Amino acid sequence: MLFMVEMDVNIPRDFDADEAARLKAAEKARFQELQAAGTWRHIWRVVGHYANVSVFDVESNAQLHDLLTSLPLYPFMTMRVTALCRHPSSLHDDDR
Amino acid sequence: MLFMVEMDVNIPRDFDADEAARLKAAEKARFQELQAAGTWRHIWRVVGHYANVSVFDVESNAQLHDLLTSLPLYPFMTMRVTALCRHPSSLHDDDR
Amino acid sequence: MLFMVEMDVNIPRDFDADEAARLKAAEKARFQELQAAGTWRHIWRVVGHYANVSVFDVESNAQLHDLLTSLPLYPFMTMRVTALCRHPSSLHDDDR
Amino acid sequence: MLFMVEMDVNIPRDFDADEAARLKAAEKARFQELQAAGTWRHIWRVVGHYANVSVFDVESNAQLHDLLTSLPLYPFMTMRVTALCRHPSSLHDDDR
Amino acid sequence: MLFMVEMDVNIPRDFDADEAARLKAAEKARFQELQAAGTWRHIWRVVGHYANVSVFDVESNAQLHDLLTSLPLYPFMTMRVTALCRHPSSLHDDDR
Amino acid sequence: MLFMVEMDVNIPRDFDADEAARLKAAEKARFQELQAAGTWRHIWRVVGHYANVSVFDVESNAQLHDLLTSLPLYPFMTMRVTALCRHPSSLHDDDR
Amino acid sequence: MLFMVEMDVNIPRDFDADEAARLKAAEKARFQELQAAGTWRHIWRVVGHYANVSVFDVESNAQLHDLLTSLPLYPFMTMRVTALCRHPSSLHDDDR
Amino acid sequence: MLFMVEMDVNIPRDFDADEAARLKAAEKARFQELQAAGTWRHIWRVVGHYANVSVFDVESNAQLHDLLTSLPLYPFMTMRVTALCRHPSSLHDDDR
């Protein structure tokens, strides 16, 4: 089941730099784990912003909630969640 | 070069039904042509709306403009265009 | 899987009264069918508005999309869809 | 008498962790007390947010005001209050 | 139980003048009936607008909903409903 | 001359508690003085918010400005001011 | 007593041209009458818009309401009304 | 050349009181200098707010920019700038 999640990241300027680096590394590791699992299907940078547009493929709303709220950078993120579904005119059977 | 385009479609209730059907068929044909060409890379329905979220891969802004404004249903669409780029943490070389 | 759907209904004043009555009866029948099936779990009127707040329990995003867009009054509705999930502090195992 | 209350919770990152834990426990206890009493009839998490959608069944506006503003986490909450009433097409006599 | 209701009235320029006059007279009669009953406690014009700010004193949300949606000019009104309650510092026991 | 003033109060969590108590007491005394004088004609709590809806009856815009900006809690308030006037259909000669 | 009124004028393209010309002439005559009386103290065009920013000097809110709602072009106008008062640092005793 | 400038002033509660007094005095002196020169033609207080509506008469956009950004309170102000021009129906040749 597909959801678009738009994430804006805002780490305060005065936040500890080492802790920020640690969180970003943890975020990247977690992202790649979920990407490899096929759960975090797509991610793109938004030009000019510390932000991304992502598409998730999950079993349930609850799984998506747990996944998003446990991201290492979650406390610094603002999120917009949009429920998607497959488009009837799509040619690709696996277009998720 | 990647762009997210969010399209809301609003065909007035009193619009001629045959013409609407003709335009929708033309839209579908054009969409599948662009999808086959790799230009219209992704499309998803937005749940509960006559709307979609799409990702385009184009050569230039001008190509995207020509492509969008010549869609058969363009006169009935409201569009939001967002410039994207590849995310540095993506594992897939071809994640576009 | 739970979703809140907020629906505003706006039937133009000059819309044919008989057709409006027919659509409202069809809407009510469909609503009660879905309510009996446990899919349309809750509905409340919003005070002072021709609008409701509803909670749906569906198998997938696609089922919700099909269900909402096939409602008899759908062409006259504006919808806001919000993905929900069970709250961890809820005492009722079946609070859906 | 029914009201939808949408609550967003925002506890600052630098707030004392022990005090936060104490307030969350107090909030949970108060919530379950009101849930058992039938006053806080429904609560759902909003996916991706530290937020909930709730439905209250109260005797009066004043009771709702006292109840909301005395919640342990109230100082960290933003609320939207919407007056609801029973929908005439509902099949369940006790759908509150 | 008190509610503030802000009403904007918008009768289309091309609406039949006689019917508009009839509806306005019916609205005024209904308003004065509810005012005499103590239900429609206050009404003020908003300067420069065909709009009013009103305060209602009702038994329940359902009564307010029925009352508002049966106003003769209701189809031409946009409403904002805000739940109020007595202020603890008020000197007047009957300030409603 | 009548004005609706909607006041939201926001005292920061880290503001000195004694000073806050002193300001609230001063605000209450000033409010009751103006209420007794007939200037602050109405006040209602907004359910779920540290906010009120008030109606003032003043001689001039300048009097209202001086009165509002000298309230003890003014530095913590956000205000929306709306000019009102008597409604022609009101039955009460003194409905102010 | 001073008020800023921002007026946007929107006459539909299909409105009768002769009637529009008649209303504009009536509007201009009324405006100049009020300007000569010192009631409509200032008016400026907003660049690029069929709109103006005006300052009125009136005896009461009720006078302003009657004056604005009886303007010949009132049915085609959207208005924003802001209560003003003399600034304490102004050097001109008659800056109104 | 005329511009409306709407200025909201927001000096933080914890800002040094002496420095604030010094800046306000400098602002007043600068304002009166520009008022005497005919550049800052009008200023009005907005009722209930630490804000003003002003009209400037300048030689160029650049002069207005330099003038506004060098105001002593500029770092505490939010501004909205609107280009104006003389209204064709104005009776006063010098209505600026």
Added chain:
Amino acid sequence: MLFMVEMDVNIPRDFDADEAARLKAAEKARFQELQAAGTWRHIWRVVGHYANVSVFDVESNAQLHDLLTSLPLYPFMTMRVTALCRHPSSLHDDDR
């Protein structure tokens, strides 16, 4: 003197096609005349929209107002006008 003007064009679907073609040709001719005169210094299409971003270099606000409101397509345009000035870091003396 420089202004950015953002123009959205919206010609109704049912507008006479010949008249629309005539207006567009007149608009283009007028645009090129002003472009040749150096008054309409820049114009760019906004991707995906029937809209443009333009920069004008005019003698006065009044000249800009007359110029914009006399454009052949003006009745179909929504405009946002922003006053600009030369940036102090620009290397080009004639960057207008």
Added chain:
Amino acid sequence: MLFMVEMDVNIPRDFDADEAARLKAAEKARFQELQAAGTWRHIWRVVGHYANVSVFDVESNAQLHDLLTSLPLYPFMTMRVTALCRHPSSLHDDDR
């Protein structure tokens, strides 16, 4: 390929003055380097604001993203990015 970027700069009052001066000098140097290279084609001040409207000519979205996010003042900027393309009626072949 052309993009309009609108940048608002907001350096906190309590930010170190020397560091701010250093960042502004670095920003100016970087801006002039990009201006000389033809990448940062235009920049204008927005009157009354610490803000600019710029036009960039880049090879790709990714180049624009790298360029914007590496600006010395980027952490203090809010940006709006709009994809542009050449206007078909432009007389200048090099209007970029």
